[in-house]
Amino acid sequence: MDQPVLHMTRIAPLSQPYPEALAPALNALTPDGGEAPMLFRIVGTSERAWQKFTGGSLLDKGPLPMRERELVIFRTAARIGADYEWxxxxxxxxxxxxxxxxxxEALAKKDAESGGWSDADAALIATVDILIDRRHLDDEEYARISAHFxxxxxxxxVQLAGFYQGVAMIIGTFDIPPEPGTPPIPA
Known part of the structure; x- marks a missing residue:
């Protein structure tokens, strides 16, 4: 039987036992009998990077409902080709x-107007597209999104779209492969 090919990242990830300062967080992200996701184990090699990363991750309960937060993350990942995060x-x-x-599928392939979205979802997806393309909303675009949020x-x-572009840069720079069993962005 063929052995799986191991992927070597550019920075060696942490392995168990995790450093004392990071162990509670990484252990909470570790499935039984496994390791925490590779992204976290690589960022965790630098305590400063870990603190900045987790401080800006925006996965806590914030002002944006979880579904809308995930729409922003999915659309950002799709637009920039971030298979790991997707x-x-x-x-x-x-x-x-x-x-x-x-x-x-619609988030991966279609424009915001053709996905059968609610007005708020369409405005949200269109805003992510504009932020990625131009990093600036004109008055009409701002009025559209601010009517819903x-x-x-x-x-x-804005912070989510920016943060996940930064995450994609970390993943690409350090050659972090997708986690086993996670789906790629639909082609």
Whole structure:
């Protein structure tokens, strides 16, 4: 039987036992008998990077409902080709947020206006597209998104789109492969 080929990342990831300062967080992310996701084990090699990363991750309960948060993350991942993040969020959050396979397909392939979305969802997806393309909303675009979201939520949307582009840079720079069993962005 063929042995699986091991992928070597550019920074050796942490392995168990994890350093005392990071052990509680990494152990909470570790499946029984496994390791925490590779991304976290690589970022965790630098205590400063770990603190900055977890401080900006925005996966806590914030002003944006979980479903909308995940729409931002999925659309950002799809637009920039971030298979690692797409796969992790598809595996961990899509079902919990009532984002079905058809919606995932639409997030990966269609523009915001053709996915059968609510007005708020379409505005959210279009805003992510604009932020990725131009990093600036004109007055009409801002009026559209602000009709559906508060200023606290708008800040969260912008920070999420920016953060996950940064995550993709970490993954690409350090050659972190997708987690086993996670799906790629639909082609």
């Amino acid at each position: 796969g992790m969020h598809a595996a961990l959050f899509a079902e919990r947020c009532d984002i079905d396979a058809g919606q995932l 508060t200023s606290d939520q708008l800040l969260e949307i």
